[in-house]
Amino acid sequence: MEAARSLAILPWIALVFSLCAIRGNGFYLPGVAPADFQKKDPLQVKVNKLSSTKTQLPYSYYSLPYCMPNVIVDSAENLGEVLRGDRIENSPYGFFMREPQMCNIICKLTPNEKQAKEFREKIEDEYRVNMILDNLPLVVPIKRLDQDSSTVYQQGFHVGVKGQYTGSKDDKYFIHNHLSFLVKFHKDEQTDFARIVAFEVKPFSVKHVYEGNWNGNRTRLMTCDPHAKRTVSNSDNPQEVEENKEIIFTYDVDFQESEIKWASRWDSYLLMSDDQIHWFSIVNSLMIVLFLSGMVAMIMLRTLYRDISKYNQLETQEEALEETGWKLVHGDVFRTPTNSDLLCVYVGTGVQFFGMLLVTMIFAVLGFLSPSNRGGLMSAMLLLWVFMGIFAGYSSARLYKMFKGSEWKKIALRTAFMFPGVVFAIFFVLNAIIWGEKSSGAVPFSTMFALVLLWFGISVPLVFIGGYVGSKKPAVEDPVKTNKIPRQIPEQAWYMNPLFSILIGGILPFGAVFIELFFILTSIWLQQFYYLFGFLFLVFIILIVTCAEITIVLCYFQLCSEDYLWWWRSYLTSGSSALYLFLYAAFYFFTKLEITKMVSGILYFGYMLIASYAFFVLTGTIGFYACFWFTRLIYSSVKID
Template sequence: MKVSYIISILILAVYIFGSNASKNHHYLDGQAIPFYVNNIGPYSNPTETYEFYTLPFCKPKDISYKKTKLGEILQGDAAVLSDYQFPFKKEFKDKLLCEYTLKKDDIQKFKEAIGEYYYAEMIYDDLPIFSFIGTVDETDPKNPKYYLYHHLPFEFDYNKDQIIKINIDTEHIKVIELSDQEEITLQLTYSATWHETDFQFSKRMELYEEFFPKELEIHWLSVMNSFFLVVLLTGFLAIMIMRILKNDYSRYSKTDEEEDSDYQEDYGWKLVHGDVFRFPPHKNIFSAFYGIGWQFICIVSGILALALFGIFYPNNGGNMYTAGIVLYALTSCISGYQSAKIYKNMGGTKWAWNIVLTATLFVTPLIMVVLLSNTVAVTWHSTVALPIVTIIEVLTIWLLVGFPLTVIGGIAGRRFSGNFDAPCRTKNFPREIPPIPWYRRLPCQILMAGFLPFSAIYIELFYIFNSVWGHSSYTLYGILCLVFIILIIVTACITVALTYFQLSMEDHRWWWVSFINGGSTVVFIYLYSIYYYVYISHMYGLLQATFYFTYMLIVCFFFFILLGTVGFYSSLIFVKRIYKNLKSD
């Protein structure tokens, strides 16, 4: 039933998102095609974007906004129909867009924007075009010269009646110096040249990929190197644990059969068999985390599956945002089911509180982050500020779809869950825990548990960060799937090993510890995000910093829950297995 439900979700999502990706654009010679100007902003701050006409460009007489989808709104798009006109396959030179006068304040705005390397995004036939608005000559740092681009030569590639690629010929851009005059008369012109190509329309977005063959080969080699290293380390760890367990079973068996009074007293994980299945404190919160973790595993798996189907293509991250919202709403029943199931197994009775926690434990901090970032964006008049209508729309999806499905899943989990089926009977009173060395306590476990999974994914993190927080396009979803599988396997292995060592120290409090150890990789991910912001990126300013660090915090919270669930569930299987094979008193 679960498998068929997930397959149905994926088919529905492919239908929703695939219909737009597969449509073909056919045009007649001379047919008019709308040309939109979208956002402008400093190149170093991808999140800091503003409407195109916040700079003193000449505006159309009637402002007409492009019909924008939900995902594009979440991405911060604000496309406006421009006076640029490019009839299909019609060439021309030095066509006048407009002529107008720049006042002193307008000249200063352009200078400040050029000094911060502002770039503009334009859209033609759903293809993005990027261009800086000008350049600066800093030969004399005390007296830099600013040049505004006033002529843009556009180049188009077409295959029969379809547009394949758009580019700006940077060698033939014309500039005008912005001096300290009171006003400047400015003429904005543009030109168009068309070139025929045999490149297929269905693959045209591949031309926007920024991986060259050599870089792609290095990327694959780096990932495969990490893959084989992780396989060797996890294999070594698994063999070591199996050999230790074999010796433990042999020793425990000998202890049971030996009746010699001189035999050494027993020790190790066998002694806590009466407490190892004692349920953890804060069962309601633990159950909610566990249920949400299963939901997040399904969401990530669904997005990766859609990516392999080719639903997401470069420079159109809006589809991925929409897919995430839809999948989150539709998979809410999974979190409700899994949370209620384990909550019943642990003897919980506060069912309403369990469902509310499951539905809001992640949504609440996410809303707080969105409101904080949105407030800053509104203050800066940035296009990344979400309209109140969009916020209400997303909340309505959650209230009318996500929350009811969580309730339905919770009812199903409560009714159809079986018994916990613990192989050992829990004693009435907990066993006293002996003193534990500092290097085996939770803080040190977090460092050990998080480092190995992070070392398996840190190479891929660089490319992901460049895509999300930079201007690169990420399209190697096959590699991303492989890295995600590696991350799950390594997290499970290292958490199981640390759980065994904890039980060997006669510490039976492994439930929360295994969850925290599983999710501890996010500590290193967030530290890497700080390193990336300071030393790799060139981002700056309060707006960009607010978006970067708050959204990275919520992303790390997302993966903490996901990986924590993986760590706990793998430890649960391991603990049940070893105590099932143990002859206990």
């Protein structure tokens, strides 16, 4: 009893220590309250990581020799932000609310050969600069060519562009050294307070020319003069990146009153995808579900009802001996499968994953995990995974006891370490690769320590607590007795071959989610916002129903062909959808992404391997429990002597 109490206290101690170990000044949830600004309130622009869809390797803003403030201050970051590679720091860009400014000089830079090379490499890889103002990301408005009034937003502005200009045949690298900010605000009608509702920028490349000697930010620029009301436009003389040639960084700020209210300020950022496509995805998935539901209804209401009525109306012993169909294998259907320990571990892990996703989606649908809460989604998923360990231990121990197992601690230990151990090993290798590239996406040691502490200090004890409770529960009784001698399985038809039926079973669950999967991959790898959690929750429900129904249908056909080895096949039937997910990820890589570096390709396929493995565990567990419920239901419905 004392040991159980000690285990119950351990998770809370580990949680406190792990949260304190996060890089930065603590664990927080950013941007949940509106900020009111008056005219004289200073606004400080923060800089985030440099990101690229071509390399998928983020870098800190000051990894390039940009203008720096006197003191660089790191903002506190939560667990999700650190894992995403966010590095939020202060910047020399600052201004006052509702006070437009023109041609502010930040600094003058004369890059050496190494610095010029770094700029050119980032321009070549199409890196973008990410900034933040009042928790709003900086975006570049882009007019869509196919629609006159539609505007889409690109997160961040490109470091520069590569191209040619008049008189040159070779490609040159031009840096965006002038930023024209537009801050939209919503003014309170009764007070003088205003709230920021949009933060936009138009980047320019201009080779500044100044009069006389350089005098810091007091220097008068001939190419951008606030006194003459002349600002930067599309320049015919862009700023090329060359060693030992000076670059002057400048910026403008303009303010615009907007009708958009603070509560709706994220709407324009999020409207990047067409809702009609999502509805098409839902309708497509519902068609699959209706088709499968019809088959299940036919089996359950017609075939099974007829079978059960026939079996229960047998009057003579001779008739009872002439059993056919699925009743024929009643003495073997609940025989303990091979590698039953491993099955218990996978089922327990699947329950843990299912609980994490269900709770996360409920919170996301209710709006607690909106994009304004940067890093909140990943933080929530990790913490929920850890706390769902108690259900993993309970499920694996209960199933293990049904298989007449007695060493529940061994099963709890394997449940606590197998899936997280595989994922952590892959993650550690990928993190080492990122660290070798000197990317800010590499998880620092303190955060890695926090992750291990969450695993060993909270997840493992909770799995053992769940395993202890599950082992004390009475074993689940089989509805029929199991024969001592296993029955020989007759030769199966080609379409009932285990490999064939397993591969066929995974197609429909994948078909139910693949359209929504496209948007999820786009949000992850093309750095777009994903916010349609309502659609995602519907697709998740459809996935559960599809996995359950296809497994039940194929399990019934398997039992009717007198093959009673359904335990592992029920898990693998729906779990094989993970194979199609990985194949689709490979298709997406070669058709939608422009990744050329081998390191970036390794990272992509490494992370998608982790995602596919998790999807296998989730869908396999859903299919297993559906088949488990189905077999117990039908064999408890017939009279067996």
